[in-house]
Amino acid sequence: MSQQDQQHAGSTGIYLSPMAQRRADFDQACGPLFAQLHLADSVDAAAGLLAAAPAGLLVVDLERFEPSIDLDALAGLLARRGEGPVLLLCPYAYARWLPLLNRARPAAYAITPIEPARLRTTVRQCLDTPGGAVPAADAATLRALLALRARVQAALEAPDDAPGLDERLCQALLAWPGVLHAAMFRMRPDGNLQLEAELGRDSAAGLRLGVLLQRSERLLQAPLRHAFPGLLAAATGEPALLDTLDQAGEPALARDLRAHGVAQALGLPVPADGPGAPRGALSLLLDSPAALAPEAWSTLGDCAAMAALGLRLADMNLEAEQLLARLTYVSTTDALTGVANRRHGEELLEREVKRARRYRAPLALLSFDIDRFKAINDTYGHPVGDVALRTVADCVRALLRSSDVLVRSGGEEFHVIAPHTSAIDGLKMAEKIRHGVEQAAIPGCDHVTVSIGVAQLAEQENADSLVRRVEAAMARAKRAGRNCVELAMQ
Structure with missing residues (x-):
């Protein structure tokens, strides 16, 4: 002894x-x-x-x-x-x-x-030691913990144009004294755990966890999932701490971490909204194996909870954006053909008329109607009629430029808004559409044809007048025997 x-x-x-x-x-x-x-x-x-x-x-x-x-x-x-x-x-x-x-x-x-x-x-x-060597937080440590909490909160409140939440959280954690490297792991809806962000400083500036862990996604299948605290925390929902790097039983991992000055590794689970797997984990690699005081554990737990709140809010914002996009699509798109509906088409035409006047640019409007469409419905049934409408819309859309807009204005009638297009160019476009539709195969009813009217916006003309002229030209095309193109009169 x-x-x-x-x-x-x-x-x-x-x-x-x-x-x-x-x-x-x-x-x-x-x-x-x-x-x-x-x-x-x-x-x-x-x-x-x-x-x-x-x-x-x-x-x-x-x-x-x-x-x-x-x-x-x-x-x-x-x-x-x-x-x-x-x-x-x-x-x-x-x-x-x-x-x-x-x-x-x-x-x-x-x-x-x-x-x-x-x-x-x-x-x-x-x-x-009196009291049994309990880790104690001195005044400097408490100030650093308060600053850490404030930085994490600020990361959640950053403006929309700031870097992503994962990167902001890493920046906040990296500023805590002793932290050499901070990383954020996120669990995706498909159960895929992946590395979303990481930042290092000093000797760990060049540390890349994707290389260290041998992958940056599907990390729950990574060879080191049992040994690296960040992965353990995300997989089990339990904080994981290595205060000596050899404790995990992976000498190569310990050696690689020490090469970057790391002496201690901590993983904190980011909790889910309720029961179930965590949302991910925060990973902290530190430069010394100092014991964490109770105040540090409390603050780190709060930071993980705030990270969960931030991710939940980010998910809610994303869901809101997706819902808004869906509502916008539903309110502006024809459900059967997938092209712009009449109301949205009227708004787009008004906008293009104003733009054409402002820049003195030509604007053409085409109007076409599927010939004898009622006979298709009566002979083959409405499901075949729907197929014909979708096929014609797809055929015409494939022939248009990216700046052109196809609109279903009602029933079997469609409009094409063609910016920067003169009457002559509009006639060429109409002839291409007429020929393309005539050649298109319609499942269930062989082929269909269209009658097309073309009009160019006059100098002082409004959208309503332009629509009346082009529809009158389309009516003339029908009277002329269908499957033809007519230019609108001024």
């Missing part, structure tokens, strides 16, 4: 673990530090030992305890402990225990698995 260990030989201790092998391992590693070490296999047994005689140090090994089952019992044990020192041994994949038990009383902690020599050092520190 070393001289330092002899100084602790007068202390008593209680070690709680439901696992017999863990109790034996702790006794072998740290038993010589105590005059008497009691090994408890249950919370009730530990509580009985505390009630029987005071202990210098209570060590709770959280491996195999379950928060949903054991939290109340363990929190009650810590509360009954009073001011005596407590050391929590917390598995790296279940760091949620730390903020949960901090609510009962602050305690020192170490992340497991932990090497025996380091465990002995940690136990000595708890025995040497």
Whole structure:
């Protein structure tokens, strides 16, 4: 026994673990530090030992305890402990225990698995330090935590033209002292977890998680999903903490992180709106393995909750935009043919008339009607008539320029608004449409033809007058035998 260990030989201790092998391992590693070490296999047994005689140090090994089952019992044990020192041994994949038990009383902690020599050092520190080496937040730390909270909140309130929410959250987290790299993982509706944003500074400026994790999407299938805290948090909904990088059992990962100055890795789940998988996770890579004070855990939990709120608001805004786009489409589009409906066509024509006058540019309007369309409905039925309307609309739309607009003005009648088009060019366009429709195959009724009128906007003419002239020209085309083109009279 070393001289330092002899100084602790007068202390008593209680070690709680439901696992017999863990109790034996702790006794072998740290038993010589105590005059008497009691090994408890249950919370009730530990509580009985505390009630029987005071202990210098209570060590709770959280491996195999379950928060949903054991939290109340363990929190009650810590509360009954009073001011005596407590050391929590917390598995790296279940760091949620730390903020949960901090609510009962602050305690020192170490992340497991932990090497025996380091465990002995940690136990000595708890025995040497009044209060048991509980992580404490000094004034500077508290100010930094308040600043972090404010930055995360500001990231949620940024204007629409600011960088994306994921990047803003990374920027806010990266400004917290000690953070070398911050990243945001997002769970997509299809269950695909992907890396949305990452930022690094100093030695981690060149760190790319997509390279480190061997992929940047479908990360729940990544080879390191069990070892990297950010992925663990997103997959399990539990905070994950490596305070030594070797704890995850992936030497290559630890080596690559150390090469960028990383000493500690933390993953925080971004909670869902209700039960179910989290929305994603925040990943923090830090330059030192310092223990996190209870205030830090509380603030980081608030930041994750604010991130969830921000993502929810972003999703709501996206849904609102999609709904608005859908409503706009429904209100401006003909449901059968997918072209502009009459009301929207009238608005577009008014706009083009004003533009043509302002810039003194030509504007042509074409009006065409499917010949003998009533006979198609009567002979083949309305479903075939609908197919004919859709086919004609698709055929004409394929022949138009990107600046032209096809409008279903009613029944079997259509308009084509053709900006920067003269009457002569309009006649050429009409002839192309007439020929294209005549050649188009209509399922169920062979072929159809159209009669077309063409008009160019006069200098002082309004939209209503232009429509009357072009429809009169179309009527003349029908009287002339159909399947032909007529130019409107001035």
